[in-house]
């Protein structure tokens with residue numbers, strides 16, 4: 001049986017040798033810790049804008065506006081829901097190994113969408129840093145969880161970065 005599982009894993013890996021998502025343990029950790037923040041969309045986007053005004057400046061609706069006065073508006077909540085909600089989609093899709101192609105397409109399209117708006121790899125990396133800090137602050141963090149999230153971001157960004165400029 002073990003040998004059969006091993007063969008299956010090797011075959012699955014050969015099907016797409018260049019890219020695959022997380023292992024089951026990582027998926028479990030990412031999904032559990034995501035749950036703790038999944039309803040904090042506006043708070044997360046607020047933290048991102050606060051730490052990185054250059055990101056806020058890319059949003060035509062919010063550029064140049066006082067963050068404190070926009071953070072509780074309906075428009076802010078709508079944007080936050082779309083952007084942070086995307087992560088919910090990614091995290092949910094990670095749960096099934098049959099979703100590799102769907103995940104890759106989703107990430108590729110996200111990269112194309114942002115490239116057309118002049119968003120850079122460096123800005124995605126800024127975004128990642130704040131999101132990781134937020135997750136850290138709202139979970140019982142440890143090195144193992146940290147490693148799982150690093151892998152989740154590395155895998156996602158490896159696809160998005162194929163498209164973006166540095």
Ligand code: HEM
Pocket residue numbers: 054055056058059060061082083084086087110113114117119120123124127
């Ligand atoms: C992992 C990080 C990110 C994710 C998951 C993400 C996700 C999204 C999603 C799902 C949308 C909505 C797309 C649509 O309406 O079809 C969006 C829009 C947008 N994103 Fe991102 N984004 C990320 C990082 C960034 C960064 C770093 C910037 C800027 C520096 C940025 C700027 C924008 C802008 C300007 C829009 C268009 C907003 C509008 O409708 O006016 N995003 N993003």
